[in-house]
Amino acid sequence: MSAILEATNISKIYDEGAVRTQVLTGLDLSVRPGERIAIVGTSGSGKSTLLHLLGGLDTPTSGEVWLHGKCLNHMNETERGLMRNQHLGFVYQFHHLLAEFTAIENVAMPLLMRPKVSTADARNQAIEILENVGLGHRLEHRPGELSGGERQRVAIARALVTKPSLILADEPTGNLDYDNAQSVFAMLSELQNTMQTALLMVTHDRNLAALADRQLLLRNGKWEQY
Numbered sequence: 001m002s003a004i005l006e007a008t009n010i011s012k013i014y015d016e017g018a019v020r021t022q023v024l025t026g027l028d029l030s031v032r033p034g035e036r037i038a039i040v041g042t043s044g045s046g047k048s049t050l051l052h053l054l055g056g057l058d059t060p061t062s063g064e065v066w067l068h069g070k071c072l073n074h075m076n077e078t079e080r081g082l083m084r085n086q087h088l089g090f091v092y093q094f095h096h097l098l099a100e101f102t103a104i105e106n107v108a109m110p111l112l113m114r115p116k117v118s119t120a121d122a123r124n125q126a127i128e129i130l131e132n133v134g135l136g137h138r139l140e141h142r143p144g145e146l147s148g149g150e151r152q153r154v155a156i157a158r159a160l161v162t163k164p165s166l167i168l169a170d171e172p173t174g175n176l177d178y179d180n181a182q183s184v185f186a187m188l189s190e191l192q193n194t195m196q197t198a199l200l201m202v203t204h205d206r207n208l209a210a211l212a213d214r215q216l217l218l219r220n221g222k223w224e225q226y
């Protein structure tokens with residue numbers, strides 16, 4: 001089947017006055033539907049930069065990113081935002097939930113950004129997915145009233161509630177202890193598998209990386225033999 005995400009010859013240079021930092025050099029990547037890819041690399045190797053470019057949160061210095069047959073490079077911010085909302089889910093190392101909102105409200109938010117979704121529909125879908133991640137008993141809790149593992153589950157529910165075709169996850173278990181990391185990853189895998197969502201995950205943990213279909217090693221902004 002054809003790729004859902006295709007990146008060709010991606011380079012990124014941060015240019016700040018006298019300081020010029022080449023972070024990524026000529027990277028190619030292609031993600032097929034439902035595929036699970038793990039990216040590993042030491043701190044500073046460009047993993048987060050790459051995920052931002054692939055997710056249309058930043059633009060490459062050169063090279064192209066294609067999502068569902070559309071090139072993200074030349075879109076304006078509104079168009080890119082629509083593509084993100086329609087096709088992508090993001091999970092970060094630190095949950096990025098909004099402190100003043102409940103679990104349901106946080107998870108419903110990406111649905112409420114869509115023009116034709118009612119509040120009731122969004123809430124119902126949020127409840128359903130929160131139940132799927134084992135948080136049916138924490139629906140009205142705010143992030144500050146949840147454990148680290150529970151917050152990551154809410155973050156994953158929020159990323160998946162829109163039924164994206166690809167999840168971009170930047171160290172999603174990096175802030176959790178071993179047992180929580182295992183169970184959060186198992187839950188993410190199971191949902192990803194049932195929903196046929198592709199997963200591109202940055203991780204430090206080679207044991208978790210081994211569970212993916214494909215492993216990629218980023219070193220100094222280039223792919224190396226894993």
Ligand SMILES: Nc1ncnc2c1ncn2[C@@H]1O[C@H](COP(=O)(O)OP(=O)(O)O)[C@@H](O)[C@H]1O
Nearest residue numbers: 014021023041042043044045046047048049050
């Ligand atoms: N906005 C920026 N301006 C300048 N340099 C940056 C910027 N963001 C990241 N970098 C540099 O790019 C390199 C890669 O960063 P990053 O993608 O965050 O790495 P990783 O996620 O693999 O730890 C680092 O050396 C970092 O200092």
Ligand SMILES: [Mg+2]
Nearest residue numbers: 047048049170
């Ligand atoms: Mg990073």
